[in-house]
Amino acid sequence: MMMTAGMAANAAPAPDSFADLAERLLPSVVNISTTQTLKNADKGLDMPQFPPGSPFEDFFKNFMDKHGGGNNPDAAPRRATALGSGFIIDPAGLVVTNNHVIADADEITAILQDGQAYKAEIVGRDTKADLALLKINAPTKLPAISFGNSDEMRVGDWVLAIGNPFGMAGSVTAGIISARARDINAGPYDDFLQTDAAINKGNSGGPLLNLKGEVIGINTAIFSPSGGSIGIGFAIPANLAKPVITDLQKYGKARRGWLGVRIQSVTDEIAESLGLKEQRGALVADVSPGGPAAKAGIKKGDVITRFDGRDVSEMHRLPRIVAETPINREAEVVLWRDGKKLTVRAVVGELSDAEETEQAKAAEKPSAKQDAGQTAIAGLGLSVAPLSPALRERYDLGNDAKGVVVTEVKPTGAAADKGVRPGDLIIEVSQEAVKSPADLAAKIDAARKSGRKSVLLLVQSEAGVHFVPLKIDATSSSKKDGGQ
Template identity: 55%
Template sequence: MRLAPLAIAAVLAAPLGLGQPAAAQQIAPQVAPPGAPSSFAPLARRLLPAVVNIQTTQAAGSGQRAQRDAPEVPQAPPGSPFEEFFRDFLERNRPGQQPQPGQPNRPPQQQRRAQSLGSGFIIDATGIVVTNNHVIEGADEINVVLQDNTTLKAELVGADPRTDIAVLRVRPERPLPAVPFGDSDSAEVGDWVVAIGNPFGLGGSVTTGIVSARGRDIRQGLYDDFIQTDAAINRGNSGGPLFNLNGEVIGINTAIYSPSGGSIGIGFSIPSNLARSIVAQLRDDGRVRRGWLGVNIQQVTDEIAESLGLQHNGVRGALVARAQDGGPAAAGGIQAGDVILRFNNQEVREMRNLPRIVAETRVGTQVPVVVWRNGKEETVQVTVAELPSDQQQAAAQPNQPTPRPQTTELSGLGLRIAPLTPEQRERFSLRAESRGVVITEVAPGSPGAERELRPGDVIVEVQQERVTTPQEVQDRLERLRRQGRATALLLVEGPQGQRWVPLRLAPQPQQGRPG
């Protein structure tokens, strides 16, 4: 970020107290808050040798990654010493560029070019280094630069793109300084933290701040559980450690929120308690084995909770939209419509917590799963399997409509439905194994449209009861209206799979005597 001349003038003039009365010139000393260190110097001196710079090279022409990770020249006031310093320093990391006037000619490097400048840290004196996967992803050669500028060639032990963690190995001539993982769960909002890394390729830099928030989901994947910090983190800090005041790694600095690309005090770190098990598996096996339950889940909203009788329990959990055929959940007795409240004695407070809890469970372990079913808690035993490779799911698009067959209107919901005939299956490209009643029309602005129902969606269940005909759907809805229910819970199958949809019911028309 450019340092404006006005800011410089303010900094230089402030100590002089220009224009201030004599009594106002003395600034009262600031008292450090309880527990704050008088200096971070002893801690930094001890930790810096264990933090490394990561340099990679990649075949020329891999342009997107080159542009993303190449160091950028920080802006400085024109003509200032900083402008020349940054330009001279960073041009060494931009081989292949045309020399500037007055500079010696350098032979262009057409075949290879310097790429990502990231950070990492040593966790084993024999040469085990942890960093981010995105720092070394696609690299042809990886080098680790120690604090004393010793450069060691590194080999990739293993990487996990799902959590953005990678483990490297170097072969030093002597034992290296190493740092331990700490307990990230014990870090509280407001605790002091220290970030060390390689911002903009400048080398070992230390910044401090506090834990700003815990459990952040930044939409990077299923296992998001980031620590947020206001310690300055910039490009090049990726893969570096976030320390507590005991000198333990409680996070791996991975991402920042920044409209400008520079630090604005919102950085995100992978918690050490998540990273520790990933690193151990990568180090031992070169890959990560994750637990797998085999369910499609969704969030329990207030309306869904009310439909299931959960509103007085204050429990959210994860609603099972589908237990995959042949999966561990189906084999253990988990059903569509169950709300998973606890998995292996851990509370499932939100839907997004469940994938992480399951993934961290050892493959082959039999665990208790507490579900909400038919208005009460039940416990089933499930044997956790290994997460299979990702599979592509084709999202079929409806074909051109054919003449409309006989349909049934669901009064007050804005839906028309029809039986699953061969013609309807062909019209909407439905799976042969689909069972239920197909939605053929959705009126704009209706309760059905509010819930993003679409023609071609299949109603499989109403209030956790199977339906196979339009009449069964109508009967279930009318029964709910007579019971005074405000919503009906529908299990709907669409191109992306099954999901539970709470549908607002229009009140039953009141009958009375003519006036």
């Protein structure tokens, strides 16, 4: 295929050699060595098992006791070491690495290219972004490298990775950016750069660099069935890392923006239910009382399509955009509500540890029995009943519970396909409150008669409050059971 003149103008030429660049950058990359004391009481070696009276029994018992294993309470604690990489960002001795490289370490040592080793102190760390900032005290200024603009990197651009794979200090590998915005389920702000530059164990925390010698990523993870490089490595983008590193230097922790919403993806069915022309944005499933979103007038059922001048093309983008927004900034939020676009302004708050680590309950509920007076919602494959003291007790529902209770779900119905379970509460249908089973049935029948192919239910389950789109049968109608 012939390359056009425009494409040729934008493409960087392949270098004849990376030698000059590597020579300039290597002094700024350090090897990280950590030491952790393992108490033999819970970390000791397991003694091999032999039949009683075996001649090997005493031999191995003496060996294990001597070397700190087994159950000898007087055995000396063992020390474990681990290796990683980092890079200097300030001549005064500030070093960036991954948090997982120095996690649980008793001692951290940074080793420079010339072999000089210095004890490193932790300035700050952030588990969510897997970043840590260290400080070493050297008698002279150290060679530092700077961050580049990772947003400018394109798939196919050349990159270098420098680090300490398998303890082999100062290793340089070259490759390209293979993909952008990878979500590997490592954390809530996943937006990794993917590269085929060889990255192995020990490379974690080292820099991924462009041809200008700027850090555009921090090597963090690999995909490998064997544990070695197969050309699929992942790096934290510099533009995600820079504000976190700045916060770690100033406050010792990362400070993130907070909007106060629980969100979920917009599927094709949800988009059709809400009248959206395309599948995009973040659907608001719940709003924290008194939070920035609530104060701005954002409601359950709104779809956030743009935040502070940045498009929310998919749900996953919103948490990162909000997290990167300066605290106390008044941000413009573009919403889709009731078939219309509207704009509100929200003052971004600060995400607290409690809000960041909130987890849903995972207790199993008892199975449902047939309830007198329950209503079967035909076409959805479920039955519901009004809230009652017995149902509140059976499903552990609080006094503030609203809506109707799902009492039965047919295994082959639309509700079962979407994960609806007995004990869930249906709070709204198409963003209108549900007051009784008859009210729910009427709203479903009305949607069916108007030609709607699906309805959007607001459901409260063990996983929290979320929207569930359900297809409806155009020929079915709801009926009330006789209590048999």
